[in-house]
Amino acid sequence: MGKPLSFNLLPLFFHCLLLLVSASPIQDEQSNIISRFQLYLQINTSQPSPDYHKSTQFLLSQSLSLSLESQVLEFVHRKPIVLLKWPGSDPSLPSILLNSHTDVVPSEHSKWLHPPFGSHIDEQGNIFARGSQDMKCVGMQYLEAVRKLKSSGFHPKRTLYISFVPDEEIGGFAGAQKLASSDVFKDMNVGIVLDEGLASPNENYRLFYGERAAWMLVIKSSGAPGHGAKLYDNSAMENLFMSIESIRRFRASQFDLVKAGVKAEGEVISFNMAFLKSGTPSPTGFVMNLQPSEAEAGFDIRIPPMANLESLEKRIAEEWAPASRNMTFEFRGKGILHDDLGRPLVTATDSSNPWWTLLEEAIKQANGKIGKPEIFPASTDARSFRLLGLPAIGFSPMANTPILLHDHNEFLNQAEYLKGIDVYESIIRAYTSYTSPGRHGDSRDEL
Known part of the structure; x- marks a missing residue:
């Protein structure tokens, strides 16, 4: 009779136990990240009666947990804009604005496999919810990326703003348009705006430099x-x-x-x-x-602008x-297609625009791939900022994902969502650390 196998398996058992114990903090943190996303998705902000009060309270609670400065702007009654701020060490540098909208389009509940505000996760890890692609995912990815950067001890040189605006799905007139034309926005000294993009059915992320x-x-x-x-x-x-x-x-x-x-x-x-x-x-x-x-x-x-x-x-x-x-x-x-001088409202996608170059490099640093720059086929809040002459880029980090915005059974896979957070961590780090070569500071006009 051979030796008892139990003695030989003990080292392997303890090794596996050690791996489980060491992996659990990461798994717990990922679970918390997904739970926060689900909570945001469960708030019914669908037009025509979005629950902006509830979404505002949720976002302010997230801001508090991140020790970000916050304010609620209400240029139109009951249409709140939540504006968060992570101050940079050099306030003379133009700031970064990450914009997202809190409202979503209506849903035909009977046509969905799972309730559109239930944020159900299936066996493949797909999170079903209205807004999972358009665009509550991006708004929460901003916050989770900041959470990771703060945990790592990172300190930005440029000030970072994160805006959550209402009514994008019905034109953005009470949201981004009001913000862009306000004195508050002028005081923010914004140098670059990132806003929403689209999912990509293949492995390449999609970047948008203009829109129809x-x-x-x-x-x-x-x-x-x-x-x-x-x-x-x-x-x-x-x-x-x-x-x-x-x-x-x-x-x-x-x-x-x-x-x-x-x-x-x-x-x-x-x-x-x-x-x-x-x-x-x-x-x-x-x-x-x-x-x-x-x-x-x-x-x-x-x-299209051209x-x-x-x-x-x-x-x-x-x-x-x-x-x-x-x-x-x-x-x-x-809709407006040209500026006051008759030039198409587009953002440069070459080396003349350092923000574009930084974005491409940051995405690649996070192991992301990029497709050919595109014109967004519909309209987004980015147009309100391009009208001011600001560079504005549309980007939602969703690769290998069917395009389901405004569709039945809108979903985003949780693995893709988590990867997008890493991508935004890389982008925020690059953008808020950037200064012009050979300069201690720069102006918005120079950018």
Whole structure:
């Protein structure tokens, strides 16, 4: 009979026990990080009735735990902006602003696998919640990165601001726009702004240096009413359909460029119909044997900063809504694409912009990979800061993640979330430590 195996296994047992004990503090800390994220996700800040009071109290409690300076700004009643500050050792240097928004879009609860404000974690580690990608993840990653830097004993040279603003999902007029135009913001002496980006389905993080502007177009057509059986020239519906078909062809031509890989989505003009309205109402619906005298359609247009606006407006006036066909048009919203000098609102992505170079290097230092710089296909709060002439970059560290913002079953994997914290730790360290070569200080204009 051989020797008892238990004696040979004892060293291995104690070795494994030692590993478990030594690993537990890290596991506990990661668990705490995820728990804090879940708590933020569980606060229902969905439009049109976001619980800003609860989110504000949560963020202030986080600020207190991090020993950050804090203030709540309310430029619009019941639309609080939470502004946190980590003072730098050299307040003469332009500061860093990390911006995020607290509101999220509504959810169709019945279409979700898990409740949108339950922050459920499945067996794969996916955290299901509205805002898990857009963009409560980024706001909490800012705070967790600061927590790690403070724990390591790091002290910033530049002052770091972290802003949590309301109402981005409905235009940002009561949030980032008010902050950017305030005296408070002027006193902050901001040199660079980071804001939200998008998830990436592959291993490369996505960086955004500009964004498309939203133009909301309504086209109206009029004509004589007539019997439903008669063929008329220039009827309201016929003229509107001609315009819709022409716009559809233009949309297809732009979409073909994206499908072929010739251009990214943010580089083309997109048209999507938002509504179609016509007909003569009746108690049971609509009168079916009467051709209406008026018809209108609404379009959501997204336009990149480099687009030829004169050509687009001419096309609308002459081809899609010509007065010769009894048609008119109006814009219900027209986003700004250029500064006062007519230059596209974009941030430089080369060595002329030290903030861009620092960002790329910091991401690589954290073992992240970067794709080609992009124009954001929709609109973000970053535009309010670019309008001031500030560099603003969109970035949400989510690689190998499906793009689910505004979608059912929005989720972010907890491992990807934790990795993003390390990335922001690297970015904050690089940004707040930066001074121009050969200088003890620098001005915002020089940057």
